[in-house]
Amino acid sequence: MTEANDSRELIAFRIGSQEFCVDIMSVREIRGWTPATPLPRSPGYMKGVINLRGTVLPIIDLGARFGLETSEPTARHVIMVAHIGGRMVGLLVDAVSDILQMSDAAVQPTPDVASDRVKTFVKGIFSIDGRMISLIDLEHILPQVEAEAA
Amino acid sequence: MDAFEAIKATFFQECDELLADLEQKLMLLEQGQTDLETINAVFRAVHSVKGGAGAFGLEDLVRFAHVFETLMDELRAGRKPCDPVTIKTLLRASDVLADHIQAAQGLAPAVDEARSAGLVAELEMLTHGGEAPVVVEAEEDDFGFTPMAFDMPLELPDISAAVEPASGWRIVFRPHGRMYASANETGLLLRELARLGPTTVALDEGGVPMLESLNVEDGCLTWTVELSAAVDEAAVREVFDFVEADCDLTITPLDAAGLARVFEDEPPAVLPASDDLDIAALLAKATAVAEPVPALQPITPQPVAPEPAPVVSAPPQSVAPAPAAAPAAPAPVTIRVDLDRVDRLINVVGELVIQQAMLSQRVLESGLARSSGIALGMEDLELLTREIQDSVMAIRAQPVKSVFQRMPRLVREVADMVSKQVRLVTAGEDTEVDKTVVERLAEPITHMLRNAIDHGLETPEERLAAGKPAEGVVRLAALHRSGRIVIEISDDGRGINRERVRKIAVDKGLIAADAVLTDEQTDNLIFLPGFSTAAVVSDISGRGVGMDVVKRSIQALGGRISISSVPGKGSTFTLSLPLTLAVLDGMVVTAAEQTLITPLPTIVESLTPQAADLHHVGGVDPVIRFRDRFLPLIDVALTLGFRDTPMSPTDGVAVVVETEGGQQAALLFEAIQGQRQVVIKSLETNYQPVEGVAAATILGDGRVALILDVDVLVTDMRRKSLRPDFKLAS
Numbered sequence: 001m002t003e004a005n006d007s008r009e010l011i012a013f014r015i016g017s018q019e020f021c022v023d024i025m026s027v028r029e030i031r032g033w034t035p036a037t038p039l040p041r042s043p044g045y046m047k048g049v050i051n052l053r054g055t056v057l058p059i060i061d062l063g064a065r066f067g068l069e070t071s072e073p074t075a076r077h078v079i080m081v082a083h084i085g086g087r088m089v090g091l092l093v094d095a096v097s098d099i100l101q102m103s104d105a106a107v108q109p110t111p112d113v114a115s116d117r118v119k120t121f122v123k124g125i126f127s128i129d130g131r132m133i134s135l136i137d138l139e140h141i142l143p144q145v146e147a148e149a150a
Numbered sequence: 151m152d153a154f155e156a157i158k159a160t161f162f163q164e165c166d167e168l169l170a171d172l173e174q175k176l177m178l179l180e181q182g183q184t185d186l187e188t189i190n191a192v193f194r195a196v197h198s199v200k201g202g203a204g205a206f207g208l209e210d211l212v213r214f215a216h217v218f219e220t221l222m223d224e225l226r227a228g229r230k231p232c233d234p235v236t237i238k239t240l241l242r243a244s245d246v247l248a249d250h251i252q253a254a255q256g257l258a259p260a261v262d263e264a265r266s267a268g269l270v271a272e273l274e275m276l277t278h279g280g281e282a283p284v285v286v287e288a289e290e291d292d293f294g295f296t297p298m299a300f301d302m303p304l305e306l307p308d309i310s311a312a313v314e315p316a317s318g319w320r321i322v323f324r325p326h327g328r329m330y331a332s333a334n335e336t337g338l339l340l341r342e343l344a345r346l347g348p349t350t351v352a353l354d355e356g357g358v359p360m361l362e363s364l365n366v367e368d369g370c371l372t373w374t375v376e377l378s379a380a381v382d383e384a385a386v387r388e389v390f391d392f393v394e395a396d397c398d399l400t401i402t403p404l405d406a407a408g409l410a411r412v413f414e415d416e417p418p419a420v421l422p423a424s425d426d427l428d429i430a431a432l433l434a435k436a437t438a439v440a441e442p443v444p445a446l447q448p449i450t451p452q453p454v455a456p457e458p459a460p461v462v463s464a465p466p467q468s469v470a471p472a473p474a475a476a477p478a479a480p481a482p483v484t485i486r487v488d489l490d491r492v493d494r495l496i497n498v499v500g501e502l503v504i505q506q507a508m509l510s511q512r513v514l515e516s517g518l519a520r521s522s523g524i525a526l527g528m529e530d531l532e533l534l535t536r537e538i539q540d541s542v543m544a545i546r547a548q549p550v551k552s553v554f555q556r557m558p559r560l561v562r563e564v565a566d567m568v569s570k571q572v573r574l575v576t577a578g579e580d581t582e583v584d585k586t587v588v589e590r591l592a593e594p595i596t597h598m599l600r601n602a603i604d605h606g607l608e609t610p611e612e613r614l615a616a617g618k619p620a621e622g623v624v625r626l627a628a629l630h631r632s633g634r635i636v637i638e639i640s641d642d643g644r645g646i647n648r649e650r651v652r653k654i655a656v657d658k659g660l661i662a663a664d665a666v667l668t669d670e671q672t673d674n675l676i677f678l679p680g681f682s683t684a685a686v687v688s689d690i691s692g693r694g695v696g697m698d699v700v701k702r703s704i705q706a707l708g709g710r711i712s713i714s715s716v717p718g719k720g721s722t723f724t725l726s727l728p729l730t731l732a733v734l735d736g737m738v739v740t741a742a743e744q745t746l747i748t749p750l751p752t753i754v755e756s757l758t759p760q761a762a763d764l765h766h767v768g769g770v771d772p773v774i775r776f777r778d779r780f781l782p783l784i785d786v787a788l789t790l791g792f793r794d795t796p797m798s799p800t801d802g803v804a805v806v807v808e809t810e811g812g813q814q815a816a817l818l819f820e821a822i823q824g825q826r827q828v829v830i831k832s833l834e835t836n837y838q839p840v841e842g843v844a845a846a847t848i849l850g851d852g853r854v855a856l857i858l859d860v861d862v863l864v865t866d867m868r869r870k871s872l873r874p875d876f877k878l879a880s
Contacts (some may be wrong), residue, residue, distance in 0.1 A: 037854040038744065039833075039840050049837070051848045054501030058837040060344030087836045 012133055013080065014097040015063040016070075019133045020093075020127070021100060024037060025080050026138055030096055033077040047073070047092055052081065059090040066121060084138045091141075100133070102126055107135060161202045163486065165251045168195045170555045174246050176237065177558060184232040192240070193222040199247065201392050205631050210252045210261065217270045218243050221277040228277060239272050268320050306659045318347075318378040318404035324357075325369040329396035340375065347379020369397070376404065390838065400779040489585070492545055499535075499542045500829045506535045507850035514737075543584070543733070548737045550628045550635070551579040553592045557626060560596060564603045571621040573604055573615050578628035583729050590707055591637065591727070594700045598639045598723050599624060601697070606643035606721055616718065618642065633730055634709075634751060640722035646715040648672045655681065673713045676702045710809070710861065734830050736847075736857060737805065738823040742787035745846060746819070747828055747857040754806040754814065756822060759783070759799040776806055784863055785818045790842055807860045815864040830857065 010021040036048030036059045045064035045134045049056050059079060065069040079090040107124035153181040172195040178188050200215035221240070224230040246269050252258035321343065325336055343349050358364065377386065383401060390399055402846055510528050518525050553578050565572040583591075607613075607622035614620055627638045648669060655661045655675045667675075675681060677697045704711045706874040709727035728734065737748035737756075755776075763775040764783070783804065787793040797820065804816040828847035829852075844859035 034855070037846075037856065038792065039837075039856070040792065040842055042840065049833070049846060049854045051504075051852050052853050054497070055505055055832075055846065056831040056836060056846045056848070056854055058833075089836060121403060 002085050007101060008105045010100045010102050010135065011018060011080070011096060012100055013078070013093040013096045015066070015094050016068055018068070019097065019131055020062075020122075020136050021098075021102075022080075022082065022134050022136045022138055024099065026084065028081045028083055028088070031081065033073045033079055033092065050079075050090065052088070055088060057081065057088055057090045059092055060141065061092045062141075063093070082138055084141060089095070089141070100128065101124070116138070154500065158206055160486075161206060162251065162255050164202065165199055168199055169244070169248050169251065170552065173555050173558060174245075176241050176244055179237050180234075180241065186226065189222065189226045189232060193219065193226050196222055196247070197392075199251070202510040204256065206254075210255045210266075210633065211247075211250045214266060214270065216537045217273045217277075218247060221273045224277050227296045236276055236277075237271070239276060240779040241558075241562065243269050243273055243513060245562070245873070248559070318376065319381070319383070320404050321375040321377060321386065322372065322398070322400045322402075324372040325388070325393065326396050326398075327365075329370045329393045330369060332393075332396065334393050334396070336371075336373065339389055339393065342371065343375055343377055343386070346381050346385060346389070347377055350376040352376075366879070378404070390715060436740050490688045492542075496546065499539050503535055503539055503829055504850075505853075506531055508852050511850045539733075546585040547582040547586050548588045548731075549580045549582050549626060550588055550591065552636075553588055553595060553627060554579045554628070556592065557595065557599060560599060561603065561624065564600055568604055569609070570603060570607050572607060573621050573623050574599075574611040575623055575625045576627065577625070581628040581630060581635060583628075583727070587635070587707060587729070590703065591725075594703050594711075594725065595626065595637065595639065597697075597700045599626065602639055602721070602723075606641035606645075608644050612644075612880055616644075630729070631726070634726050637725040637727070638722055639725075640720060642720040645717040645719055645721055646673050646676070646713070647717070651675050652754065673715055675712070676713070705861075717787050733827055734857065735825070736828050736849075738849075739786075739803070739805065739819040739827050740821045740823060740857070741790070741819045742792035744787070744792055744848060745823065745853070745855045747784065747842070747855055748807065748817065749860060750825065752809070754808050756805045757802055757816075759802070759804045759816075759818070761800055764799055765862050772796075774799070774804060776814075779814070780866075781806065782815045783818055784815055786858070786863065787820075789863060807864065809861045809864050813864055817858075817860070817863065828855075828857070 007059045009024040011024045012019055012021040012026050014020075031052075031104055036050045038048040038057075039046055041042060042048075047059040047060045047061050049058050051057070061070055061073070073092055076095070078093055078096055080093060080096065081090050083089075088136070106126055109124055110119055111125070121140050122134045122138050124135050126133045126135065172192060175188050175191045175195070179192070188334060196215055199218055200212055202213040203215060218240075220325045221230070221236075225232050225236070230236070246261065246266050247445055249258060249261045249267070253261045323336075325334075339587075340349070340351060352374040354374065355370070357370040359370065364370075383403075386401055387394070390397070437517055445819070493793045510532060513524055513528050557576070561572055561574040602624050603622075607624070608616065608618075610620035621644050625638070627640075629636050629638075652661075652667070652672055652675070655678070656663050656665075658681065660675065660678050660681060661667070677700075681698065701711050704725055704727070707727050709725055712724050712726075713721060714724070715721035734747075735750040737750055737753060739746050739748055756774070765773050765775070765780065767773055767780075772783040772785075774783045775781075781798060785793075785796050785799075788796050797818065798848055799818055802818050802820050803822050804818050805822070806816050808814050808816060826851075830845045832849055833843065833846050842859055842862050843856045845857045846854050847857055849855050
């Protein structure tokens, strides 16, 4: 996992008590939660679709996707609109907390304590001011959505 | 893409149009319309391809087009008869021409040399006719084509050599404005002539009117070129090949004395006719003069100057003003626009429509009086938005002609391959439909035409035995029907052999051996994945992908496919597709608090279920009595999983729908909200297909609503009820 530029910006967000982050370049915008139209026969973490200025945007409850405890979304919840593999996807999270500057060298391998499902999506972890932040690999979120829902 | 490549791309675009035109005109010829105009049109199409190809140095293409064109020239001069044999050859030649263009474009591998050479030989044989054919025909059967291709051109000069070539030519050349408009340059033509031998060029600018009456776009200059070389007249004519129609051209042979006569006839303002004046040097000089900057000041009151060519007052070497005088191209009737731009516009307009609807709703909610200025303004805005949307959609509407035109070639080739005689009849080519639909029609139509010829039609012997003409007819028709486009592909062949279809389906485990199926259901078995009736897997169809692929690609377009077949009489496949993939008329309904859209074309009627009309088949599956028929009653919210428990039918509304296959069913909703036109948004763009949902749309309140896939909902229910004996292999 080396990149030409070994320092990059990450956007950190919270689900429940856990903190995660993704590459800021894959996030297009951040907006408040609006009620989604549910899709029939879709997996539980698919909250449905919303209208993003004329685009039908599927919303994935990231917490549910990771197998974490989640609650009904409220107006305080946040949707991160991300670009994943040519598609636009909304990721429902509790809150966006920070923008971090991080070098790849600071990434530690995922310890063996996280749930299996979390490990599927976590590329590695950071430590910042004593907080633990998991780096999420978004590429893994969508293809598996398809596989599981098909 | 550099400029040259861009021009080349345009050339190939034009080639596509020219080929389409060529094909169409050839079809007319085939139908017996062998008038001069049609033949001329074919000639022009081939000629233009050749011209463009020459400019890009596409040697193979030029060579083939040239032979083609030569024959057309003979036909148009009436020197050769335009008989069916010739037309058949021309049709095949047009196929090869298309191959050459494809190859030149790099879209296809190199052209089948043997085929091309064979056709060249055939074309040349037809061109020269007369003495050769008898010999050639004998060879023809022995694959004697390839050598012929090289023999014939050699023969050509021999024949013409019989004509005594003149010792020189006098060419009087007066270009029309049109010639310059199509970007031809006199200078280049003169240079071409100079290549044939020593030339003397004289310019007559006597035709140039006074400045006030001068139209700069007219050609007013006349050149007299004296070419002292014993070349063929054809060679001289060839120089003017592409401009012949746009100029006055007289070519007269020069005898020895002719030289002197030319000079006598010459108008006063002439080029110094010194023989040692090299035309190339002269051109170079003239071009330098024509260069705008240095040439600006020589404009004098002398009233002979064509405006953009400030050259005339310069010394007599004014050979080259003409190129500079080339006027702007005439105003085009059509423009080429990158499809992406149109799509972007359509997307934005789609959003505008939604935004406008949202705004209207907000205004309404704000409690403003309907007569208030804002509310009235909103109404106007709505009208305008509609109009913009309609106009934008119209940009994309295209006649299905572009697809239909590709089919005659396919039919010819497939018919040849399976040795059947087929006539393709097309109708309704001008039916317009959204470009995306047009583009995606080609594949299923191709597939079904192949099937119709390969499986549908019998061999000529079988047909004769059945008392039918040896030539089978395949009909391809397009028409508008209730807001959809319908494509019908019918053949007059043997029809579907239901017993065989059933047997294959049983053998392949697609249905149970004791399944009771109606004729219609049996016919529809051929759409099941993995079904292929061809006893022998042929080259043309039956490659393991069959009608199920066609069905899926049609369904992906929001279309349906159905069959009707009469044994011994033939089969008809009917495709029904939406006119556009962008908007849809729908009924807005509520199910389990969700707003859903039912496509209006599928709806037959809506009704409030009465307890007396409700029954349960076998105590389980609910049905509703509708005009003395019992229709399955589908609780949509339950089927889609929005609700776990069935609702009481008497609390809701039943909407009777009909699928493309003609099955009826009643969909149960909680309420009907109304009817509206919705913009279709694909779920697949950012997500994936969802069973039972055709697409999504955005409502006036900004929320996403799902558009139901009625066929899937209905057949889903049927599948359940048929499950014991109707197993779908998927």
